Amino acid sequence: MTRRDKTPDSHDFPTRSYDLVKEFVIALVVVVVLTGGLAAIFSSPDENAITMSGWAKAAPNDLITTAAAELAGSSTSATYGPPYNSNGDGLKLGPLSLQKWAGVRLPVDSAGLVIDPLSAVSGNSELTSALAAWKEATPEQQTKWATDYVDAIGTAEADGEPATGAGGDPAKVAAGEYGPAPVLAAGLLTLAQTGGLEGALTSSGNFFGGDQTKALLLLSDGTYLEEQAVARNLGGGQWGMMNETGNYPGQPWMWLYTFWYQVSPFTTSHADNADAEVWGLMMLLTLLLVLLPFIPGLRSIPRWIPIHRLVWRYYYRGAGRR
Amino acid sequence: MTTRADPVSPGDASADRSWTVRIRSRVVGLVPEGQWLPGRQPVYVASWIYVFGVLTLASLAVVIVTGGALSLGGVAWYHVSSLGLFVNSLHLWSVELFFAFMVIHLWGKFWMAAWRGGRALTWMTGVVLFVASIGTAFTGYLSQTNFDAQWIAAEAKDGLDAVGIGAFFNVLNPGQMLLWHVVLLPFAVGLITVMHIILVRRHGVVPPIDADSPIEKEE
């Protein structure tokens, strides 16, 4: 809008009395009343967090499969790359390897998610022997045992794909050379079921929790967490970013960010790199919004679609009379 | 309190270089005299669309107060107390109102092209406030210590890790996220809000599009 330098000084215009403080007080009363009313009528959501024992009891097969994948180094966190490990390069934004450049600042050993809590267990000689056998083996041997076990457990039939291995049921695994992997995975399940895994994976390094990095990585490596989320329409492909559990209000302002995850190419050809690209796209759009006053064309839209004539209709009426 | 100018000895030029005097002049000069809290508004300010800025500000005040009330009981209070749950509800709904009023305020300012007349910085601080508020709300959702917080953390880490931010801003660390939510981000939001309001008082409410200057008319 090149007319910008012709905008007159607002202080030159005729004025009339207006009580700003009274306006604020009225606004405050309105907001307090609305807030109190909405809170009293609709309350707020509070679905309990998933505990390790809850996971173990609701989805034991998932926990065992996840434990096996951690040992095999094939879980999502194991192959994630920075900031947790170097087992991947991460995503790129165009030519920029931002994920990699940030570095491994939150190191997490995925096999350790299983081995560390189990190493603290005493009085279980089978488990102790399994741990010893694991630690004495070479990394290649460890990976082979665990990978073979993961393949043997397999997956259940889903989305038209046939079942593999034992269809996801560790109890039905065929005989094979899995080393101590089955005992270790089952040991983690038992530990979780008895409540011994709560707090055992804290990243804080001491008695005081507060950093749940390891616990959340283990939980999100399984399928149970996501299944619970998808059942509540919180999944990424369900506009989940906007939603809340139950019928509670969510985050409507996130609509544009989650929109891209519902459409091509971010659901198709660019699905693997979507996280980086959607972030980049949203940063660009945000920058455009910030710099709107300087963007020709965009800044003229209010002139082309004159909604402002409603806002200032009394003023324009006076101008017409002149 | 005297209204006379401070008596200055002849030849005392140090007052001009005084940091105190310079800062005072700068602060006083931010807003035209009488405009910090004026009792009058330009006559063209005559539409309900103008109340959404103050509604946003009032909502922010309620968000902060209800958040403070939640802090009294701590982060897990609302799971075990019905009073805590009510306070949590107050905080949630005041946030919903805050965003609703802020977005309507943004819509209004866009269609009024309110960045005109040297008000680009007012617009820009407003958009930054919008984004900062989203970030603050985000850390709030991460601090709920419930299922939703677990899921949001698990999902959000992928977006932030993908662009390197996750290495420094760890959404899987509730202790860190809570302090960002309660200390760092509200401070930033508060500071930029003050800047935004000072800019509005400084420039005054933007005149209508294509308005003629009343002074030129009198010539």
Place this chain on the structure above:
Amino acid sequence: MSALSFVTDQAGQYVHWGVVLISVTNLLIIVAMVLVFFLALILPFGSKQDRETAQERDRQ
């Protein structure tokens, strides 16, 4: 384009229309905001005297 449908399950009530999946609550919030915006534009503001004053051109 799939027909508009309502989904009610453990997730709460949702509206599904083509690629759009939105909770009834969020939809109501957005509709209310648009309505309030529209009303703010068209409802008369202030007293009659205020509105007459707004039409004046000369400085007082």
